Amino acid sequence: MRDESIRILYEDDALFVISKPPGIIVNNSETTxxxxxxxxxxxxxxxxxxxxxxxxxxxxxxxxxxxxxLDKETSGIMLIAKTPExxxxxxEQFKDRTVKKTYKALxxxxxxxxxxxxxxxxxxxxxxxxxxxxxxxxxxxxxLYETDRVYICRDEKLSLLTLYPQTGRTxxxxxxxxxxxxxxxxxxxxxxxxxxRNDRKLLQRVxxxxxxxxxxxxxxxxxxxxxxxxxxxxxxxxxxxxxxxx
Numbered sequence: 465m466r467d468e469s470i471r472i473l474y475e476d477d478a479l480f481v482i483s484k485p486p487g488i489i490v491n492n493s494e495t496t497x498x499x500x501x502x503x504x505x506x507x508x509x510x511x512x513x514x515x516x517x518x519x520x521x522x523x524x525x526x527x528x529x530x531x532x533x534l535d536k537e538t539s540g541i542m543l544i545a546k547t548p549e550x551x552x553x554x555x556e557q558f559k560d561r562t563v564k565k566t567y568k569a570l571x572x573x574x575x576x577x578x579x580x581x582x583x584x585x586x587x588x589x590x591x592x593x594x595x596x597x598x599x600x601x602x603x604x605x606x607x608l609y610e611t612d613r614v615y616i617c618r619d620e621k622l623s624l625l626t627l628y629p630q631t632g633r634t635x636x637x638x639x640x641x642x643x644x645x646x647x648x649x650x651x652x653x654x655x656x657x658x659x660x661r662n663d664r665k666l667l668q669r670v671x672x673x674x675x676x677x678x679x680x681x682x683x684x685x686x687x688x689x690x691x692x693x694x695x696x697x698x699x700x701x702x703x704x705x706x707x708x709x710x
Contacts, residue, residue, distance in 0.1 A: 477547070481541065481543060483542075485539055534674055553682040568673045570622050586640070671701070
């Protein structure tokens with residue numbers, strides 16, 4: 465699955481902007497022993513636990529400056545703070561929903577209308593705490609989408625979408641598209657076992673990519689925009705498909 469290395473898209477005294485390849489876990493845990501994580505990658509470049517010994521119990525140091533996360537299989541853009549001040553400012557922007565993010569996803573079927581809004585509450589499933597779904601009492605969640613292109617794959621139409629999550633719930637995009645019966649291609653959690661198994665014969669990870677991010681720089685206070693092109697496995701897969709008219 466992993467065919468690329470972590471790339472630095474931008475770096476200054478306040479932060480890193482990186483492009484995470486698929487297959488790399490973001491945070492260290494008991495289950496990641498012996499595996500390279502984004503936290504390990506950061507430590508090799510700037511050991512925050514040594515630089516900020518007095519903040520050992522602070523979230524900034526515990527998270528190695530990681531402001532937000534991506535799932536293991538999801539590729540794309542991430543922000544990493546280098547200082548406690550930048551970490552706090554960026555976290556506040558995420559909390560206030562002023563950070564603008566876009567994702568690219570390839571989903572089953574054709575969405576009607578081609579452009580729209582998905583506004584459905586997302587929460588953990590009571591019978592499976594590892595999965596999320598549309599549940600009564602879930603947290604309000606909003607995703608905007610646009611259809612970029614439609615492809616044909618095994619006599620089925622697939623839609624390449626640009627998605628604009630207005631809230632940041634765990635698995636929000638995946639759950640919203642699943643609920644509309646347009647699950648993301650190769651989504652092992654939400655596409656259904658048979659569908660995911662067949663998808664993974666062609667693409668061995670979920671087709672979800674964090675494409676761009678826009679925020680206010682914590683030092684310059686200027687609006688900045690960064691973009692991470694699709695990873696090579698997703699590009700190659702799209703190139704193998706035939707475009708279809710809608």
